[in-house]
Amino acid sequence: MDWDSSARAWIEAQGTHGDFSRRRVLDVPMLDRVHAFAPRALLDLGCGEGRFCRLLADKVETLVGLDPSKALLCRARELGGAQFVHGRAEALPFERATFDMVVSYLSLLDIEGIEVALDEVKRVLRPGGRFLFANLTGFATASDIKSGGWRVQPDGARKIIVRRYLEPHAVKAEWKGITVTNWHRPLSFYMTHLLERGMTLTHFDEPAVPEPADLKEQAYNNAPYQLIMEWQAPG
Numbered sequence: 001m002d003w004d005s006s007a008r009a010w011i012e013a014q015g016t017h018g019d020f021s022r023r024r025v026l027d028v029p030m031l032d033r034v035h036a037f038a039p040r041a042l043l044d045l046g047c048g049e050g051r052f053c054r055l056l057a058d059k060v061e062t063l064v065g066l067d068p069s070k071a072l073l074c075r076a077r078e079l080g081g082a083q084f085v086h087g088r089a090e091a092l093p094f095e096r097a098t099f100d101m102v103v104s105y106l107s108l109l110d111i112e113g114i115e116v117a118l119d120e121v122k123r124v125l126r127p128g129g130r131f132l133f134a135n136l137t138g139f140a141t142a143s144d145i146k147s148g149g150w151r152v153q154p155d156g157a158r159k160i161i162v163r164r165y166l167e168p169h170a171v172k173a174e175w176k177g178i179t180v181t182n183w184h185r186p187l188s189f190y191m192t193h194l195l196e197r198g199m200t201l202t203h204f205d206e207p208a209v210p211e212p213a214d215l216k217e218q219a220y221n222n223a224p225y226q227l228i229m230e231w232q233a234p235g
Contacts, residue, residue, distance in 0.1 A: 002180045003110070007071035009177035011049050018051055021106070024217065025226055026134045029207045030105060031055060033132050033230055039100035043124065045089055045117075046107025050076030057081035064099075066092070089117035097126045104133035106226075108190075109141060109182045112170075115193060122197050127235025131199065133228070137206075140225035141171055141184035150223075156215055158223040187227075194231050203230035 003010070017023050030052070034042070040061045044053050047065030049072045056063055063082040066089075067073050076084045087093045090113040102121050111117045121131050136145065143149045143160040151159045168185045194201075205228040209217040 003067075003069040004071045006178040006180055007049075007069060007075070010072070011075055013176045013178065014049060014051060020216070020220075021226060022051070024209050025207055025220065025224075026105070026228070027055070028210075029205055029228055030103070030132070030134055033130075033203060033228070034101065034103065035059065037101055037130050037132075039130070041099045042101045042103060043092075043094070043099045044082070045102055045104045045121070046110060047076060047082070047084065047105075048072045048107075050079055050081060050084060052103070052105045053084075054079060054081035064094075089113075089120060091116075092120045092124050094124045096123050097129075098124045099129060100126055101130045101132060104131075104135075106134050106136065108133055108135050109184075110180065112181075112183060114183065114185070118193055118197060122199070122233060125233040127233060129233045130202065131194075131231045131233065132203075133230075135190070135227055135229070136182075137225050137227055138165055138184065138186040138189075141182060142186075144171060144173070145225060152215070152219045156218040156222050158219060160223075190229070198234040199231040200234075201229065202232045203228070205229075 042060045042063055044065040047053055047067050050065050053063055053065045065082045065084045066087050068088045073084050073086055089111045139162050142162045142165040153159055166186050171182045171184050173180055173182045206224050208221045212218045212221055
């Protein structure tokens with residue numbers, strides 16, 4: 001699978017502290033939501049090399065990271081911080097109502113069978129549990145942001161070309177030696193499918209870079225391309 005073949009490049013790109021999107025945009029608001037809900041049992045869905053699990057290691061009593069890439073899980077287990085399990089989102093190897101919270105940190109766009117995966121998330125959540133995810137916006141995936149589809153203008157604005165926004169489709173993403181298949185889906189796709197499963201939206205955010213220090217960070221705030229949503233399971 002492409003994540004196994006790209007694992008070494010991904011680990012190098014993330015480094016110790018994560019890439020720009022995680023370090024400067026998403027980490028703080030994602031951690032804030034976890035801490036606010038204070039789950040006793042949490043599943044990190046698509047945990048990769050385990051970085052977010054390590055940030056939560058002393059905050060959650062039962063912490064599990066799941067990923068389909070054996071190469072990334074090998075690195076996660078070397079660094080520790082959680083129980084790491086090999087598996088796919090479309091067939092979670094857990095009993096019904098196992099977790100208080102399921103987190104997907106920029107991993108939904110890697111899942112081909114997303115409708116089955118959403119059923120599985122609902123199944124393993126306890127009644128009233130939370131599904132927290134960070135995702136690229138639909139206009140970001142429809143404009144191939146990872147492979148250089150955006151251009152920063154001199155004033156910090158961004159120039160992009162958006163294609164097939166309303167049509168879910170595969171996108172081959174290539175950057176920093178990483179080559180993977182992502183899945184573009186419009187915002188309405190996630191909203192519709194989660195509402196159909198009886199989930200209730202409890203939080204929505206498009207976080208900015210706090211106090212941007214350079215043109216790159218200013219450019220992000222001019223056209224932010226990541227969002228956070230939290231949904232409550234029925235009951």
